[in-house]
Amino acid sequence: MKNILVLMHDDVGQEARFQAALDVTRALDGHLTCIDVAVKPVTVDDYATLGGAALLLGDEQVSEAANRARMEKRLKVEGVAYDWIQTTGFLSPSVREAAGLADLIVLNRDIKDAYPDMEEVATEVLIKSGRPILAVPRACQRFDACGQAMIAWDGSVEAEKALRAAVPLLQLASTVTIVVCEDGSIKTPVEEAAAYLSRHGVKPVVHPIGYALDIPSTILLEQIEANGAAYLVMGGFGRSPFIEAVLGGVTRRMLHESPVPLFLAH
Numbered sequence: 001m002k003n004i005l006v007l008m009h010d011d012v013g014q015e016a017r018f019q020a021a022l023d024v025t026r027a028l029d030g031h032l033t034c035i036d037v038a039v040k041p042v043t044v045d046d047y048a049t050l051g052g053a054a055l056l057l058g059d060e061q062v063s064e065a066a067n068r069a070r071m072e073k074r075l076k077v078e079g080v081a082y083d084w085i086q087t088t089g090f091l092s093p094s095v096r097e098a099a100g101l102a103d104l105i106v107l108n109r110d111i112k113d114a115y116p117d118m119e120e121v122a123t124e125v126l127i128k129s130g131r132p133i134l135a136v137p138r139a140c141q142r143f144d145a146c147g148q149a150m151i152a153w154d155g156s157v158e159a160e161k162a163l164r165a166a167v168p169l170l171q172l173a174s175t176v177t178i179v180v181c182e183d184g185s186i187k188t189p190v191e192e193a194a195a196y197l198s199r200h201g202v203k204p205v206v207h208p209i210g211y212a213l214d215i216p217s218t219i220l221l222e223q224i225e226a227n228g229a230a231y232l233v234m235g236g237f238g239r240s241p242f243i244e245a246v247l248g249g250v251t252r253r254m255l256h257e258s259p260v261p262l263f264l265a266h
Contacts, residue, residue: 107121
């Protein structure tokens, strides 16, 4: 995991994305790619609206050019290798287009009452890019790669993928705790997950919890606090006959409420 991609756009979540991406890149001795998107306005087909849209797009491009100047000035003193992509389009497709060689994409989790809709962006990129994402809260000031990591385990294919993808980060963690909800239906036993990690030099602590105690998302939120977790690794689930980019209930709630960064794979 060396190639880190981060969305740069002058919005309320940018600072959290920027700080987390810097910390991850440093921790992994990697390369940071910043994609700065001037967002196209949504238009309808009439002359007046299209003319107004052109003005709005011009303002957006000027704003993002200024954003690039500000953020690159900061980047140049951060001591990380980086490159910058400046583009115009819509956020999710632009990030996916730039994600070809990315090992990890840094985005935000949901930011209430804010534009752009970061839950929608994270969901669509997660499902359609095939890359793991790190979804950080707006209040995130740093990503502690050497802190305590927590893994949500349900034995699913998505959980397996998230676990494998997160290994380079988990190898840096001070402790790794696997929280597993025991409901008798787990496909891949948690013992196999622990053995897999041990072969990569990670010695996890397995914490089984009875499924009947509470719903899984509540258990995870409680365990994040109880364990002092720096971040959570979990699979992301997509279920919708109408809209492809919609996640299952546990992942959706974590995208709304998690107080720590989420490492997600789908």
